Amino acid sequence: MLQTSHQSAETPQRFAPGLLRGGRKRVAPAGDGRDPLAALGTHVQYGARGTVVREGEAADWLFRITDGVVKLHRLLRDGRCQIVGLLFAGDFLGIDREGAVSCSANAVGRVTAERFPRRAVERLCDSSAVAAGLLLRWASHELLAAQDQILLLGRKTPREKLASFLLGLSRRQRDPAVIRLPMTRTDIADYLGVTLETVSRSMGQLRRDGLIKPLDRKAVRIVDLLALEQVADCA
Amino acid sequence: MLQTSHQSAETPQRFAPGLLRGGRKRVAPAGDGRDPLAALGTHVQYGARGTVVREGEAADWLFRITDGVVKLHRLLRDGRCQIVGLLFAGDFLGIDREGAVSCSANAVGRVTAERFPRRAVERLCDSSAVAAGLLLRWASHELLAAQDQILLLGRKTPREKLASFLLGLSRRQRDPAVIRLPMTRTDIADYLGVTLETVSRSMGQLRRDGLIKPLDRKAVRIVDLLALEQVADCA
């Protein structure tokens, strides 16, 4: 079985995790100064839970997400899992690699991305300050996000973690008042450094306190934005 | 990050508390391809606990540490503190800024650094792929370190956190078997997302288990490197 008849994105795909379809090299306008990478890219697509790269693989590719959400996660030997990053449309995957891939990357829902040969990108960056600057700007921004996450993991309570997480998601979405949760409770737990039960309880707590209102399993409505920001304490 | 921001040409330069001495602009060999930044830099020095930059300040400067250790920390409203990064010789400070400084930076011991005018660095990066590449490479590496720290904070036990921390430090030092701790227990605690008592207890535990041997309060000898690596679980 390759694909369910349902087109809805959240339907779990049953086919083997991995690459759905690799496109042909796109013929892009060569002189496009706005996106120096475009000419190097190939479009690729992944099904829900598809594996983009696996920890330890040779780092031959650089990706740029065009649609969907990708989770970066690392495992400890005994199975403990931590999601070290969430990538959305526009984010790069694989900049931070030195020879081998440092963590696995999986599609959360369906994902489309551009894939660039790593060598070619490096050559481009060596010659084009525009290309290098593009990646540098993104890496700097990502570094900031990582610091936020470090503060969250090190010092925030589960309740505060969840509030911060929800607000972070809401900023990424069309309607900031209705948050679509692309991931399961387990994923959220692995992202926030708690257990899935704690995520569930914190969610219930925020609901009982009137800050949010769960719509369905994968969507939450922000009721009291101010109070939520207060809790998140994004000082 | 390194955005082109228009800022007053003459910012009244308030010397941060802790600044010992500001040097003169260094006249560097212009054609030095190895270090495209050198010509822009000024040497500065800070005393122990000196403030390099404070959260919220205008991000007018980029620093490169030449000696000593700098801690980056962020505070929550109620005083909880998290050290989001430690910078050593060769590390940059301030790449990840967008207009304002995102976290405070303090010298841990005595620190010397180069200071670059932010706008000049941005101009250089816009024109020189070498300069942009230098910063990009550093940012990528730092992003990797941040992911390690995220895994540590989210999923490791205090004992594992301390082991990882000690091993990380040892890699930075001349003699990898004798670790000099540049910081206090409180700082270590704020870096590892635990309390100072827990740091102390974990240290005692590693000592009793024969993995390390505290020499004095600011130095530790690694007795059983293999076991320590096992505990750190840097998978």
Add this chain to the structure above:
DNA sequence: CGACGCATTGATCGCGCTCAAATGTCGTGG
């Protein structure tokens, strides 16, 4: 329908936090 995956809720346990006290270390001035 039953099987499965995901989420919620409850009961209990133990690790790490908190509060508190004792001890050690360093810098400073008499």
Add this chain to the structure above:
DNA sequence: CCACGACATTTGAGCGCGATCAATGCGTCG
């Protein structure tokens, strides 16, 4: 030089939060 005080560190006692284990509910698919 020693006495002193400030501060860093260690150690102890007790508690509470979040993890763990377990049961149940709920929606989807075969």
